[in-house]
Amino acid sequence: MQIQLFNSKGRQKEPLRLREPGRVGLYVCGVTVYDHCHIGHARVMVVFDVVVRYLRACGLQVTYVRNFTDIDDKIIQRANGLGIAIAALTERYIAAFHQDMAGLGVAKADVEPKATEHLPEMVAMIDRLLAKGLAYTGGGDVYYAVDRFATYGQLSGKQLNELQAGSRVEVDGCKENPLDFVLWKGAKAGEPSWPSPWGEGRPGWHIECSAMSCKYLGESFDIHGGGMDLLFPHHENEIAQTEGSTGHPWVRYWLHNGFVNVISDSGEREKMSKSLGNFSTIADLLAHYPGEVLRLFILNSHYRSPLDFSGELLEAARHGMDRLYTALAAAKKQLGALPEPISLAALSAEPDAPLWQEVAEPFCLAMDDDFNTPQAIAVLFELARTINRSVTLLAQGGAVEQSDLRNRVNLLRQLAAVLGLLLEEPEHYFHRQNSDGGEDARIETLIQQRLAARQARNFAEADRIRQQLAEEGITLQDSKEGTTWRRS
């Protein structure tokens, strides 16, 4: 198994070579907590959740760090607008974030540091930059002098002179160069501030990621990820800060995910963003779709490609997810209970097993190739079909190797789990949402009434009941063993 990943630094696929064998340090830029998260945020979180899940499935020990930006202009503005304390605002949206992530099946990071809890680390780094002559003070602020960092622009492939030529950056009075960025902002009246050698103030945006990643992952680590839009200037600035202050290489692999686009009312395709106001929040979507449907929708495109968002596409993803769970449900009926999934590591220990070659290997090869989740998902669907085929055969009285079916189901759940899919019991998935016990009992009663009608060959009444349930979004499925129901 050799994982290849597309390194934004250098813009090509490279084999993943770790600093320390068996251990991976991963930092992903989290969210600024001043509002609800939208599907664009969901994409980064799901994508890197899968990266972590896969690396762990490969037996690597991953330390995953994902920050919260809990102090910045927009947060202050928003809190003032609402007339509440900053901490009250950020706590509210951190809680909302966690709830969204739980709904999406995104595991918590190992460390979720907050900027406001790392002021000393940031101040220390700024201090080092000043001592090294890479930063300068002006009007109570501290700025980074980008032209003193030799490789500035290397990550994003930008030349300093080109940037300046086409620059639309407003020239700040205290900046020596319009591209210089602020490390420390001097306090203004009515704003929260912290003490520093340069007076009261607060940190610039970029410094937190440098300081916090170094604290939790060391001054060099393996992978840093985030949305494509962070590549410049955020990540460029992070490099300048970190390597400028430590004097040695920092991040080995940069991973950037593509954007979520929305087709606007006028038919234009545009990036989904808070500033454009064209977003669907995760919470809104989770009210209508199971989290795994959103995951399948996101993972069905490669993480670096742009992703168009629409209700129809989400609906298609839902049907796809139903299909996977249907295979699971059918197998469960045959096997009595779903077997405990075997681990990927245990499987790979027996690479000669036919199932490994037929299924697990193609899956892993796809994932090894820069996390090609669409291809990996294809393997899942093919596996689901072989399961359905066996179940169909059994139902027709054919002979099927029970152990083979069991192994396939095992494998389906195990591989799907790497993508954070098929984590529920099928009946829970199909009975989901607003199905409290009373609701379920009511549906069961109607099914019994319909059964009685059918036995009396009163098909008009049976169909009436079925139609009534259909109008509630409930589909019935008759079989020799009885009738089951699902929400669609």
Added chain:
RNA sequence: GGCCGGGUGGCGAAGUGGCCUAACGCGGAGGUCUGCAAAACCUUUAUUUCGUGGGUUCAAAUCCCACCCCGGCCUCCA
């Protein structure tokens, strides 16, 4: 203006020199099953075709050139 991506069937989306007469999913059509359905299964749904026009090669969706579109970044943004 500079710099990056991308244009594949009705839709989404893999594939980036021969295994591609193009995976997989959604949708459509026909069949099996069913009282009828639903689901599943089977068959089928791009055959000078992978934005357009040239070129390289024994061989190109895949490499090169030109052109046309689309998106992103260059300012906060996942």
